[in-house]
Amino acid sequence: MMNVMVCVKAVPSTTEVKMDPVTKTIVRDGRQSVINPFDASALEVAVRIKERLGATVGVMSMGIPDTQRILRDCLARGADFGVLLSDRPFAGADTLATSYALMRGIDKVRARWAEQGSGDLSLVVCGKMAVDGDTAQIGPELARQLGFACVTSVCEVLEATEGALRVLREVDGGHEEVRVSLPALITVTKDVCNPRMPSITGVRFGMQGPVDVWGAADVGADPGRIGLTGSPTQVVRSFTPERASGSTPIEGDAHEQARAIVDMIKEMA
Amino acid sequence: MSGLVVDTQACIGCRKCVRACGGTAGIVVENRKARVTATCTMCGTCVGVCPVGALSIEKDEGAGSQDLSSYRDIWVFAQVDGDVVAPVTFELLGKARELAAQRARCGSPCDVVALLPCGPLASSPVCGDGEGSGAAALVAGGADAVIRCRDELLAAPDARRMASWVCELARSRRPEIVLFGATGFGRELAPMVAAELRTGLTADCTVLAIDETTGMLQQTRPAFGGNLMATIVCPGHRPQMATVRPGVMAAAVPDPTRPGTVEDVALPAGSPVRAAEALEVLRRIPRDDAASITDAERLVVVGRGIGSKKALPLMRRLCELLGAGLGCSRPLVESGWLEYRHQVGQTGVSVSPKLLISVGVSGAIQHLAGIGGAQTVIAINTDPDAPIFGVSQYSVVGDCNEVVRELVSQLEAERD
């Protein structure tokens, strides 16, 4: 049987832009966080592999205690267990410190599997990026720390066996079909599949299923490599960009405005 | 102890930080003073919104900080696409030259070095020497030196192998800064290198500059999902690494008379680059239809303001009449109106057309990050205060569907 880990992140719900009435500013007040949509697809990929080949699927997140809610939702959608890395020393992590913490957490899960004699990790699935930060760095950084091969931007899983995956991925200038031997880490786009809704038994399992909360000491993390202390990068300033005001208004009714634009385009050509 | 710190003397209790923080309540205001709570994740969002500068993130320097004085040059990773060096490489070289000049002014002169991994000599003109070669183009584009490795193993864009190669070189030669193009390949390669070298990496920078008092690389990018920019540094680790999207920086005019050296390096026998590869490319499928909007000379970029999917045929007609490509803002992709390859912005593509007509786009910071290279922007929006007017040369306040309908009928009339 395969062992699969899925890494998920809680993101503010407001970054999920929907096509309803026009709101112009981002107001986050009181909104609950949601699962990063790319990660919901990552979970679905893992659960489909489980249905086809048989697999144990774990979900892992680093975040505040409230993130357990999101892990429970993942259990309702087909994951077998959840692990939340939550501890003050984890806070303030950049992508390097985050991927290190996830690597330590995954190592602990692997040790548990080894103890139970249930084999080793064969696949890690991550979303291609988080909609709130959009660095797309966690996947490849985690793969490197695990020493796994890495295939980013997978948009279709064509074939899965216990030893390898055949996938379609987005690359510069088109697509590529690749075969990757396991163990490996893949990151997926939202096109890869539509996440399912929880079933009734799923919802029940979501409430009762196992979700562990581990701190830095539990996973044996080097205090110098996690959280703010372990983050090489540091935000020194954040600001609203200056707005230049050199725009020339084009006045009149729609007909006149269009006339002016057409004239301008002709002049440019 | 590291963490978010409130200067209670300065704090005026305005609650802007509380609003910026949102649902997680990492900061609260009690007795008209802000207080950091246990749920603060130190994301930094509140620091920028504080009107009196009362918030800061303080960090103890971890023990065992590296000795930074032995790091020197600025490296640019040259991505080879088929038979050419990818254009973004020259944009990075243009920026690297400016950074080198700034470093020199603060007493740390350095070279701009291009890393050129390519196939064996005979495999492509890009691997050759002299005129028309990749190395010559890199020198003309601003490199003082080119480190080239001509080896079959580095001929294909295989990020895992490439990362091993870059890391080996970086460990022995100690670059101060390494820049990568934020292409699909670069976005896979750079984090692998950062993880192995255990250093910082800032994705999709829109501004890079040297702080002339500290000599550090200041990396600016849109952040926090809101309309904020963040400037990020990497004080205690080297190299300082950043990725930049294609089309964001300007390449220098190539100067074929610039002097520069070319050094060929071989892969040592035990190099990790030689390790067996787990990945096999079975098939390459080039992007099918229409050329990518990245290179379009004219673009029509549509946003939520067009109101409904039904307006798209009209927008397509405008594109046809102008010979323009069609781009869009992210919500249109999210709702399935247009495919992802049309998305312009930080998460989409950067464009640099001569003419860009922006139709019903508000101009969110993540969107603006993709249109900085456009020469002339004409924006149509009902809202006179829309941020898009801050970057457009011409502003048309009005209903975009009406204006475009007029445009189409006038252009059609002219054509007949």
Ligand SMILES: Cc1cc2nc3c(=O)[nH]c(=O)nc-3n(C[C@H](O)[C@H](O)[C@H](O)COP(=O)(O)OP(=O)(O)OC[C@H]3O[C@@H](n4cnc5c(N)ncnc54)[C@H](O)[C@@H]3O)c2cc1C
């Ligand atoms: C991490 C992250 C990455 C992102 N990356 C991108 C990206 O790459 N690209 C991108 O575009 N966005 C990106 N976004 C989303 C971005 O923040 C904005 O939400 C988005 O750009 C807004 O799209 P819009 O301008 O079409 O919609 P809105 O902000 O809703 O603006 C619609 C505009 O249309 C105007 N309007 C309404 N009706 C009319 C009419 N009849 N005629 C004329 N004008 C009208 C309104 O005044 C308004 O200005 C990202 C967000 C995050 C958090």
